[in-house]
Amino acid sequence: xxxxxxxxxxxxxxxxxxxxxxxxxxxxxxxxxxxxxxxxxxxxxxxxxxxxxxxxxxxxxxxxxxxxxxxxxxxxxxxxxxxxxxxxxxxxxxxxxxxxxxxxxxxxxxxxxxxxxxxxxxxxxxxxxxxxxxxxxxxxxxxxxxxxxxxxxxxxxxxxxxxxxxxxxxxxxxxxxxxxxxxxxxxxxxxxxxxxxxxxxxxxxxxxxxxxxxxxxxxxxxxxxxxxxxxxxxxxxxxxxxxxxxxxxxxxxxxxxxxxxxxxxxxxxxxxxxxxxxxxxxxxxxxxxxxxxxxxxxxxxxxxxxxxxxxxxxxxxxxxxxxxxxxxxxxxxxxxxxxxxxxxxxxxxxxxxxxxxxxxxxxxxxxxxxx
Amino acid sequence: xxxxxxxxxxxxxxxxxxxxxxxxxxxxxxxxxxxxxxxxxxxxxxxxxxxxxxxxxxxxxxxxxxxxxxxxxxxxxxxxxxxxxxxxxxxxxxxxxxxxxxxxxxxxxxxxxxxxxxxxxxxxxxxxxxxxxxxxxxxxxxxxxxxxxxxxxxxxxxxxxxxxxxxxxxxxxxxxxxxxxxxxxxxxxxxxxxxxxxxxxxxxxxxxxxxxxxxxxxxxxxxxxxxxxxxxxxxxxxxxxxxxxxxxxxxxxxxxxxxxxxxxxxxxxxxxxxxxxxxxxxxxxxx
Amino acid sequence: xxxxxxxxxxxxxxxxxxxxxxxxxxxxxxxxxxxxxxxxxxxxxxxxxxxxxxxxxxxxxxxxxxxxxxxxxxxxxxxxxxxxxxxxxxxxxxxxxxxxxxxxxxxxxxxxxxxxxxxxxxxxxxxxxxxxxxxxxxxxxxxxxxxxxxxxxxxxxxxxxxxxxxxxxxxxxxxxxxxxxxxxxxxxxxxxxxxxxxxxxxxxxxxxxxxxxxxxxxxxxxxxxxxxxxxxxxxxxxxxxxxxxxxxxxxxx
Numbered sequence: 001x002x003x004x005x006x007x008x009x010x011x012x013x014x015x016x017x018x019x020x021x022x023x024x025x026x027x028x029x030x031x032x033x034x035x036x037x038x039x040x041x042x043x044x045x046x047x048x049x050x051x052x053x054x055x056x057x058x059x060x061x062x063x064x065x066x067x068x069x070x071x072x073x074x075x076x077x078x079x080x081x082x083x084x085x086x087x088x089x090x091x092x093x094x095x096x097x098x099x100x101x102x103x104x105x106x107x108x109x110x111x112x113x114x115x116x117x118x119x120x121x122x123x124x125x126x127x128x129x130x131x132x133x134x135x136x137x138x139x140x141x142x143x144x145x146x147x148x149x150x151x152x153x154x155x156x157x158x159x160x161x162x163x164x165x166x167x168x169x170x171x172x173x174x175x176x177x178x179x180x181x182x183x184x185x186x187x188x189x190x191x192x193x194x195x196x197x198x199x200x201x202x203x204x205x206x207x208x209x210x211x212x213x214x215x216x217x218x219x220x221x222x223x224x225x226x227x228x229x230x231x232x233x234x235x236x237x238x239x240x241x242x243x244x245x246x247x248x249x250x251x252x253x254x255x256x257x258x259x260x261x262x263x264x265x266x267x268x269x270x271x272x273x274x275x276x277x278x279x280x281x282x283x284x285x286x287x288x289x290x291x292x293x294x295x296x297x298x299x300x301x302x303x304x305x306x307x308x309x310x311x312x313x314x315x316x317x318x319x320x321x322x323x324x325x326x327x328x329x330x331x332x333x334x335x336x337x338x339x340x341x342x343x344x345x346x347x348x349x350x351x352x353x354x355x356x357x358x359x360x361x362x363x364x365x366x367x368x369x370x371x
Numbered sequence: 372x373x374x375x376x377x378x379x380x381x382x383x384x385x386x387x388x389x390x391x392x393x394x395x396x397x398x399x400x401x402x403x404x405x406x407x408x409x410x411x412x413x414x415x416x417x418x419x420x421x422x423x424x425x426x427x428x429x430x431x432x433x434x435x436x437x438x439x440x441x442x443x444x445x446x447x448x449x450x451x452x453x454x455x456x457x458x459x460x461x462x463x464x465x466x467x468x469x470x471x472x473x474x475x476x477x478x479x480x481x482x483x484x485x486x487x488x489x490x491x492x493x494x495x496x497x498x499x500x501x502x503x504x505x506x507x508x509x510x511x512x513x514x515x516x517x518x519x520x521x522x523x524x525x526x527x528x529x530x531x532x533x534x535x536x537x538x539x540x541x542x543x544x545x546x547x548x549x550x551x552x553x554x555x556x557x558x559x560x561x562x563x564x565x566x567x568x569x570x571x572x573x574x575x576x577x578x579x580x581x582x583x584x585x586x587x588x589x590x591x592x593x594x595x596x597x598x599x600x601x602x603x604x605x606x607x608x609x610x611x612x613x614x615x616x617x618x619x620x621x622x623x624x625x626x627x628x629x630x631x632x633x634x635x636x637x638x639x640x641x642x643x644x645x646x647x648x649x650x651x652x653x654x655x656x657x658x
Numbered sequence: 659x660x661x662x663x664x665x666x667x668x669x670x671x672x673x674x675x676x677x678x679x680x681x682x683x684x685x686x687x688x689x690x691x692x693x694x695x696x697x698x699x700x701x702x703x704x705x706x707x708x709x710x711x712x713x714x715x716x717x718x719x720x721x722x723x724x725x726x727x728x729x730x731x732x733x734x735x736x737x738x739x740x741x742x743x744x745x746x747x748x749x750x751x752x753x754x755x756x757x758x759x760x761x762x763x764x765x766x767x768x769x770x771x772x773x774x775x776x777x778x779x780x781x782x783x784x785x786x787x788x789x790x791x792x793x794x795x796x797x798x799x800x801x802x803x804x805x806x807x808x809x810x811x812x813x814x815x816x817x818x819x820x821x822x823x824x825x826x827x828x829x830x831x832x833x834x835x836x837x838x839x840x841x842x843x844x845x846x847x848x849x850x851x852x853x854x855x856x857x858x859x860x861x862x863x864x865x866x867x868x869x870x871x872x873x874x875x876x877x878x879x880x881x882x883x884x885x886x887x888x889x890x891x892x893x894x895x896x897x898x899x900x901x902x903x904x905x906x907x908x909x910x911x
Contacts, residue, residue, distance in 0.1 A: 058462055138645045143405060143461055147599065148644055151637045154592070162630040215762070216774035222752045222763045229750040232712060233766040233823055234738035243771045273588075277469065284466065313481070320477035327470035330463050331456050 004349060005213070012209060012292055016202040020195070029189035034306055036194045036262045038299040039201050040255050045282040045298035046291050047251035050208050052280075053288035054217060055244035056224030058146045061153030062279050065124035065249035067271025069256025071160075071167070072123060074266030075107060076116030077176035092173070098165040107166070113181070120257040121250050128249030129242055136238040141227065150273070157271045172267025179261050188264050197258050201295075204251050208291050211247065220244055278302075281326050287338025297336065383510040385617025386517035387576055389610060391590050392597035393517075393524060394568035396609045399598060401541040401561045404454055404464045408472035409594060410587025412566045416442050416573025417582045418479060421488045431491075431578070438574045439567040446566020450559045458558075472591075476584045485584055490577040513575050520568060525606055527564075537561060596640045664725025665689050666711070666827060666857065671720030672881075673706050680706040682881035684720070690826075693853040695868045696861045698878035699902050704861045705747060707878070708829045711859075712744040713737040724827060739769060743825030747832050749812045753805030757796055757815060760804050761787045764822035787822060793848075794818040809836050817848070828852070830860045834867050846870040877902065 019039065026032055044066055051057045078092050091103060109115045135148055160167045168174070179186040179193075186193045211217050220240055223230050231237055260266045269275065279298070286297015301322065308314040329336055395409045416438050423434040449471060457464045492509060528534035539546075540554055572590075580586070597616055601608030619636060666688040673681040681703040688694045696704045709715035711722055713734035722729040729737055752760050765787065768774065791797045794814035799807065804815060813836065820828060834842045842864065849871045852858060862868050868875065868889075875892045877884040879902065885895045892898055 058465075134645060140645055143465065144644050146462070146465060147595070148641050151641050155634045155637050155641075158630045158634045162634075211775060213778060214775050215768075215777040216771055218755070218759055219763055219771075219774060221755060221759075225752040225754050226750055229746075229752070230763070231734040232714075232738050232744050233764055233819075234735050234769040235766060236733075236735045236769065236771070239771045243775070280466065281470075316477055316480050320474055320481065323470045323473035323477060327453060327467050327474070330467045330470065331453065334463075 004345075007345070009209075012205060015292060015296075016198075016205065019201060020198045022198070023191040023194055032191060032194050033189045033262060036188075036197045037259070038302050038306070039194075039197045040259045040262060041279075041282070041298045041302045042295035043197075043201050043204055043255040043258070044252055045279055045286065045294040046205060046208060047248045047255065048279050048283050049288050049291050049294035050211070050251070051244045051248035052283060053290070053294065054212055054224065055220045055241060056227075057241060057245055058142075058280075059128075059149045059245060059248065060146045060280065061149035061151075061156075061276055062248070062252055063271050063273075063276035064149075064153045064156050065128055065252035066256040066259070066275070067156070067160075067266075067268070068124045068127065069120040069253030070260040070266040070270045071173065071256075072110070072116050072120035072253075073179075073257035073260040074173040074176060075110040076113055077179060077260065078173050079107070079111050080177035080180075081175060092168075093175070094168045094171070094173070095165060100165050104166055117257070121253050124253035124256070125246045125250040129246040132242040132245040133238070136241045139238075150276070153271065153273065153276055157268055157273070160271060161268050168267075170268065172265055172269075174265040174267075176260070176264055186261055188262050193262055197262065200254060200258060204254065205291060205295065208247075208251065212291070216240065216243065281322065283336070284326060285329050285336050287336030287342075289335055290338035290342070293336055293338025293341070296338075379506055379510065381618040382514060382614075385614045386514045387572060388593055388597055388617050389517045389613035390513075390520060390572035390575075391569055392594040392601075392609050392613055393521060393606075394565035394572075395591075395594045396598045396601070396606070397524065397568070398562055398565035401537050402450075402454075402458070402558050403461060404457070404562075405461065405468065405595075406562075406565070407465055407469035407591060408449065408475060409468075409565070409569050410589070410591030411472040411475040412442050412446060412569035412587070413573035413576075413590045414479070414582075414584065414587035415445060415475065416570030417490070417577040417586065418483065418488070418573075419570065420574040420577045421490050421582050424490055435571060435574055438570050442570025442573075443563040443567030445570075447559050447563040449566075450562035454562065455555065455558070472587070476587075479584045487581040487583050489581055492578040509575075509578055516571070516575060520571070521606070521610060524568075528606065533557075533560075596636065599640055599644060664727075664826070666859075667721075667723045668707070668711075669721045669723070671707075671710060671717045671722060673703070673710050673715050674718040679881055680715075681710065681717075684878075684881070684883055686876060686883060686886075688857060688859060690857055691854045693849060693858045693860065693871055693873050695872045695875045696859060696878060697863070697865075697868060697875060697902070698884065701880075702878040703881040704878050705831055706881075708744065708831055708859070708861060711737075712742055712829055714744075735769065738766075738823075738825070741826035742829065743820050743823045743827070744829045745816050745820050745831055745833060747835070749809075749816065751804045751807075751812055751815050751819065753803065755804055756801050757791065757804055757807070758787070758800040760815060760819060761790060761822050764819035766823055790818045790821055793821075810838070810841060813837060813841075817845070825856070827857045828859070830858065830862075832861060832863065834862065834864050842867050843870075 022035060023032060026035065044062065047065070048059060048062045051059050051062075091100060095103075110119070131149070131152055135145055140148065161169055164170070178188075184192060186196055212220075219230065219235055223235075223237055223240055227237055256270065259270060278301075282298035282301050283294040284297075285301065286295070287293025305315070305318060305322075308318045333339060335342060391409070391413055394412070395406060398404055398406045398409070419438045419441055420431070420434060423429040423437065424431070427434075429437070449468075453467055453471060454464065457467055526534075528537060536557055540557055573587075593616065597609060597612045600616065601610075601612030616636060619632075666686075668684055668686040671681060671684045671686075672679060684703070684707060686707075696707065698704055706715055710717045711729065713729070713732060713736075717730055720730075724740060724742065727740055729740070729742075732740075752763065755763070765783065768777070788797070788800075791800055794817055796807075796811060796815060796818065799811070804812070807815060813833070817833070834845055837845065846867060849858060849860070853873075860868075860871070872889050874886065875889060876886045877892060877895075877898050884901060885892060885898045887895070
């Protein structure tokens, strides 16, 4: 007989299997690319769900980690382009246009792909960790966390745009080489990239799920519920929150790197306020307390947006509808759409428990439930 | 004379900021709601000015009271329909008001179109000559208006019965209700007043800048910084911090560039929140 | 191995909130294994004293020690790890977690974050926690959301959480508030079983309850220690009568 945990694992596994199986039914390169993009955004939403849904940390600057990861990958891929795209003497084109003479020191290490991969995960994690340390050691909570993370995002965004000699400014870093790993080439419009992203999604989803099922995940939820009480049990609340935000940032960084692969560029739009706020909407609508819910919320909404992007009016109307849906969810459905699913599952399990209660036959109990 | 002109600009920025921040501070201070739709209220005020001028041919000054009432009504409706479900959920008020802001922007885009609109400068488009500097009359008007509104707000809060009730509720909503103060009605009025102030700000700023659906966003971020810096409990704090932030942005922008100025101000605010969450001007309260 | 038993000592402790003196030059010693009752009128500073011990409030002057360890400048979780547990006046359970999950959180022998990220619930001492749930009558509610419990059940859960934490010094703030007579009796039995192995400090208003469990009573008034002694001594004390008990003695209060 299936317990709740096993049931949950099964659902997650089915979802991942479905995602991985998609290329068998879809062959159009354009569609595959679009689907891959939505998967990446799903990973981003899942990262926020970890820190917001489970830890109660409303990180309005989740895009910071996403963007930093994407720039790390972009830098590495830029340095691998054929000389045609790099301008002159191994310098990226935008640097040449900005009269930069030599490659800056912080670009140099990105010649190494392993470094770039590590940086894409560790740089966001470290920076978020530092910000988290700054905030949570000072017992900043709730609303102020939202403000600070948002302000920080704006600062990073401004700096990246401002320092266009080193970062490509408004246009970002474009004309990238293809990603090559372990002898595989990952074509943004091919099944290879899709599989890479789908596999990463699966790994991250289950890793995050395991974290939520661990003792640390439980303590984190207790912190979300009643932060101050948790201290008196002996837990260093600041450390747990820093942990949550850093892990969340690392996952977002991974997503950022994959986004560069699938979009074939990196730009400040990956690091801006509208994106960061969109992630919040995806999580809220999908269900912030459910990793799978947030992932699906992102895929659904971004998907709809993509499908409607043909027509200007449709898109504007869609955004209006999204705003309305968001407000309704905040007001009446704090657990999002996943919450509805959760209630159904609870109902089914409760019914089954009653049917199997000692002393009754196989038919369900006729007395009304006590809760 | 560069300095004088720079000072005027800084003062002008500060006075606009004050009008926007005042409304936000009132709403946040009394109801505890963080109104991320505040920028859209500014935007709606600006569009109202444009609409009244273009379709009705109403003069600039004549339309101001109407705009105040219209945006006030908008604020009141938002409170009654949406916010009243969220009084106990501060984080969710951020989300909900932001959603409303998005909706407002979209509705404006769909109904009016997203192109820039322009409001004619009112008949006093000449400038005052002080020495060798030209001070646009409109900026003087904004300065005077902001001071007048501040004085009016101060008077309402500290010299009237209504203000007393507002301050009681800000301190302790439940206890105030026990004394017969209808918190719901008061919250609605507060929202209305704050929104009206924002609408006025948008209206008077509209001749200076172009009007677009997304113009509100910068205002809400800046206004929020003012409120955080000045401390929610102090009106004077709001004035002073408007001055500080207005002047600071102006001078940093003068020496570096706009981008660095903004980044610097934001970082300063972040540090401030961390070390002095009650702002610079909060009264000491027994914990 | 014998547990190191440690005395709790407050030495000239004052707690000041922006000018208001909530605790005024308090000197108090509670011996290891003792059950000390802290009574007094409202505003006497009893809760603030508990706050100062567990780290919720900062002592402005004086020293608080458990054995040799100085508690004054430690953070709340560090004080908790030394072995001090607190039950608050206001119900503070984790409403969105189940009863079982509440108990798991309280079982905080290993508080480190990284290690806990690698530990899963099966390796927890579930037998011990089941027994605890049985003890407080919540065995059948282990999978219920804590937010759905009744007020009395919530109080019991709080007690169970404290026991799961297994501190050497337990600070209780009005443990019987809202309890029926039967539940109060059950609590008294529990306390009497706990003392000796653990030290208990109980802030209470229910004098019948205090009589049942008290060994030594400390009476506070306006932040100061007014009197200290056994039940009989306190009942005879004139100053205490005037400030708190009235002429009828403890049973009348």
